[in-house]
Amino acid sequence: MAKSKYEYVKKFERNDSLLPNTWLVIRVDGRGFHKFSDKHGFVKPNDQKALELMNKCAENVMNDFRDIVLAYGQSDEYSFVLKKECSLYDRRETKIVSTIVSLFTSNYVFNWNKYFPDKELLYPPSFDGRVVQYPDDNNLRDYLSWRQTDCHINNLYNTCFWALVHSGKTETEAENVLRGTVSSEKNELLYSQFNINYNKLPEMYRKGSVIIRQEVSNLKYHLYVISLGTLYTAHSRKD
Ligand code: ATP
Ligand code: ATP
Ligand code: MG
Ligand code: MG
Numbered sequence: 001m002a003k004s005k006y007e008y009v010k011k012f013e014r015n016d017s018l019l020p021n022t023w024l025v026i027r028v029d030g031r032g033f034h035k036f037s038d039k040h041g042f043v044k045p046n047d048q049k050a051l052e053l054m055n056k057c058a059e060n061v062m063n064d065f066r067d068i069v070l071a072y073g074q075s076d077e078y079s080f081v082l083k084k085e086c087s088l089y090d091r092r093e094t095k096i097v098s099t100i101v102s103l104f105t106s107n108y109v110f111n112w113n114k115y116f117p118d119k120e121l122l123y124p125p126s127f128d129g130r131v132v133q134y135p136d137d138n139n140l141r142d143y144l145s146w147r148q149t150d151c152h153i154n155n156l157y158n159t160c161f162w163a164l165v166h167s168g169k170t171e172t173e174a175e176n177v178l179r180g181t182v183s184s185e186k187n188e189l190l191y192s193q194f195n196i197n198y199n200k201l202p203e204m205y206r207k208g209s210v211i212i213r214q215e216v217s218n219l220k221y222h223l224y225v226i227s228l229g230t231l232y233t234a235h236s237r238k239d
Contacts (some may be wrong), residue, residue: 016093021085021135022084023083025131025134026080028080030125030126031127044158045161051073054108058073058209058211060107061078061103062080072148076127078104100129109124151206151208152207156198159205160177160190161175163190167194177189
């Protein structure tokens with residue numbers, strides 16, 4: 001077929017191929033979820049159902065994109081690790097990131113009612129996405145450790161913050177109490193003032209969730225959603 005005179009416009013497209021032979025990590029993060037969680041009355045600091053909904057979205061993304069070997073989620077974010085030899089969309093960055101983000105987002109809306117049957121979705125949520133390339137396995141492990149440390153730091157702070165607020169302090173007062181405190185002081189505050197043993201709180205809140213794929217054969221695999229080594233839901237599928 002003859003090319004149209006307009007074809008030349010394609011030359012303006014950037015080549016955005018990702019490096020070969022590197023781990024690809026795609027992280028999606030809820031846009032403005034501080035407000036979203038507030039408007040939708042999420043239980044603070046951890047809404048169990050909201051976390052389960054995030055896990056379900058990630059599980060469905062993994063079911064669709066077989067190159068994802070592992071996913072890690074906490075709060076309003078999920079990281080997807082694609083294997084080094086992934087050739088999805090010829091490794092074009094915008095194609096990969098945009099399809100994963102949109103599939104995750106549509107799943108969030110599609111499954112909302114199953115997790116919140118009594119709560120109307122008040123407006124359409126959105127997620128941003130980025131990709132990071134890691135040539136080295138240690139870098140990948142450090143990336144995951146970094147996200148999990150972020151989960152721990154935020155969760156310890158938020159657990160203290162909301163315990164103080166639920167006990168009658170204003171948000172500003174709670175912030176003032178916590179300003180400059182280190183981890184051990186936060187643990188102590190929870191124990192002495194609220195009788196909360198931080199280490200006994202659910203693993204999913206303190207450490208996040210991991211989903212791994214275990215290939216059983218070429219045609220079959222299992223997905224496991226794990227919270228610190230304990231399987232709390234398992235999903236298998238045959239193509
Ligand atoms: P941005 O658009 O820059 O990501 P954001 O408001 O989404 O802004 P984040 O740093 O991503 O900010 O933080 C997400 C916020 O969403 C948390 O601070 C928390 O308030 C809320 N949130 C997310 N998941 C839950 C949950 N399961 N339970 C309660 N609150 C949650
Ligand atoms: P890719 O994932 O590569 O984009 P695709 O199947 O989406 O693959 P496109 O080139 O985007 O391929 O073409 C979209 C196809 O969707 C059309 O060829 C047509 O078959 C179908 N389609 C889209 N919109 C309509 C519509 N309004 N009515 C009927 N068919 C439609
Ligand atoms: Mg966010
Ligand atoms: Mg976030």
